[in-house]
Amino acid sequence: MNNNANSLIVLDFETSGLSPDNGDRAIEIGAVKIENGKITEKFQSLMNPGFRINNFIENYTGITNHMLQSAPPCHEVMNDFADFIGDDNLLAHNASFDKKFLDAEFSHIAQCYSGEFACSLLVSRRINTNAPNHQLGTLVNFMNIASEGNFHRALFDAEMTAKLWLVMLDNIQQQINQSSVPFELIQKIAKTPKKNVSDLLEKW
16 A cells, blocks of 8 residues: 555545435446556446436436436446555545445445545645635635536546645645655644644644
8 A cells, every 4th residue: 555645546426315324325436546646547437326316416416317227236336446446545525425435335245445535625624724615616726727527427526636636735745845745644634723734744
């Protein structure tokens, strides 16, 4: 496993609702592999959850029941995804949401992962203190990151999160004056109160 924050898997789920505890399932996954600060591989698939999704989700994601009918079932896609992530660390924007669904989908197929999660949303709240808010689309505009595509589709969101992440790592790297940012530091930043983050980076 690479413990550098610029080598990991960035993932995003689109889902049938907000919680796997209520029976919601993943309906699309998108992910990119970042190795040494470069996007090297992509993974995307729709997933058939085995039931109809509601109109709100169809309109919000642009994923229709018609599209899901011919999609492979969740278990097939998630087995492939387990191979894709290997033992890499993982990143998502609002990671608690995506982690919840990854854990639930993997528990259906008795799969597990050994990497740890980082959350670009939590890190952004602590280092991008001037941003109007920390939604992915807002941050992409705030950082002037070029984007062509539709938010709320899994691969596009994963790619935008990856680009945002690399810009944020550059900023952190300049502050700690080192050639790379350890994954461990990222996890510390996410748990540190905003007012103490600059101290943490100075001491690092």
